[in-house]
Amino acid sequence: MQPSLWLALAGAGVLISFTPGAGAINTMSNSLNSGFRRSIWGILGQQAALVVHILIVALGVGVLVASSPVAFNVIRYAGAAYLVYLGIRQFLHRPDLDQGKAAALRNEPAFSMFRRGLWVNLLNPKAVVFFLAFMPQFIRPDQPLLPQYAVLSATVIVIDILVMWFFFAAAARSFQRFTHDARGQKVLNRTFGALFVGVGVLLASIH
Numbered sequence: 001m002q003p004s005l006w007l008a009l010a011g012a013g014v015l016i017s018f019t020p021g022a023g024a025i026n027t028m029s030n031s032l033n034s035g036f037r038r039s040i041w042g043i044l045g046q047q048a049a050l051v052v053h054i055l056i057v058a059l060g061v062g063v064l065v066a067s068s069p070v071a072f073n074v075i076r077y078a079g080a081a082y083l084v085y086l087g088i089r090q091f092l093h094r095p096d097l098d099q100g101k102a103a104a105l106r107n108e109p110a111f112s113m114f115r116r117g118l119w120v121n122l123l124n125p126k127a128v129v130f131f132l133a134f135m136p137q138f139i140r141p142d143q144p145l146l147p148q149y150a151v152l153s154a155t156v157i158v159i160d161i162l163v164m165w166f167f168f169a170a171a172a173r174s175f176q177r178f179t180h181d182a183r184g185q186k187v188l189n190r191t192f193g194a195l196f197v198g199v200g201v202l203l204a205s206i207h
Contacts, residue, residue, distance in 0.1 A: 001138070001151045009138045013156045016134075017163035022083055022199045024168045026120045029090065029192045031172035034108050039169040041110040045117025046164070047157045052122060054153050057131045058145075076204065079123030083200030086120075091193025 001009070023046045030039040121127065139148050175188060 001148055005138060006151065006155065009152060009155055010159065012134070013159040014163065016156075017160045018167070022120050022124065022196070023117070023160075023164065025192060025195045025199060026086075026117055027164045027168045028172040028175075029196075030113055030117075031169040032175055032188060032192075034113065036165075036169050036173055038108075038110070038113070039172075040161075040165060041113040042117035043161055043164045043169070045114035045119075046121045047161060048114070049118050049121030049124075050127075050157060050160065051153065053127045053131050054135070054149065054156075056128055057135055058149050075123060080200040080204035082119055082123050084197050086116075087193045087196030087198075087200060089193075090196060091190050093189045093193075 026042055026046070027039055030042040135152060138152055139145065
C-alpha cells in the first residue's frame, strides 16, 4: 500500500473510531464498572468482530448480506434487540455500595467482557455494509490482495484500540466520582442504559 493511500486510510480510521456508537458506549460502561485496564477485554472483543466483518466483506459474503433484505433485517433486528436488552439491564441495575459485590463486579471474567464486546459489534450488519463501501477505496485489485487486506485490517484495528482505550475508556474515568453514592450510581446506570437502548432503536429504525 502506497504511503499516501495508507495515510488516507489512517485518517479515515481515526474519524470512524471517534464516531460515537455502541462500541464506545460499551467501552465506557466497562471502564466504569471494571476499571480502565480491564476494559481492554471488551475492546478486544469488539476488534474480533471487526475482523469477522472484514473477512465477510473480503470473501464476498458482504455483497450477499447487503443485497438480501431478509438476511440484513434478521441480523439488524437481532443486534438492536441485544443492545436494548443490555440497556434495560443496565437501566434497571440497582445501586450497590456493598464493597464485596462491587469487587465482584469489578472482577467480571475477562471472557465475559470479551464476549459482550464481540456481540455488540458483530450484531451490526451496517458495519458489513459500511466496510463494503469503505474497503474497496483502499484496495487495488491489480496488486496482491492478502497483504493489502492485512495492512488495512491491522491499521483499522490498532487505531480503534487506541481510540477506544485511551479516549473513551479514559474519558469514563472522569465519571468515577459518581460511583461512590447510590444517587450517582443510579444516574450512571440510567444514562448508559438509555444510551444502549437509544443506539439499539436507532439501529432498528434507520434504513
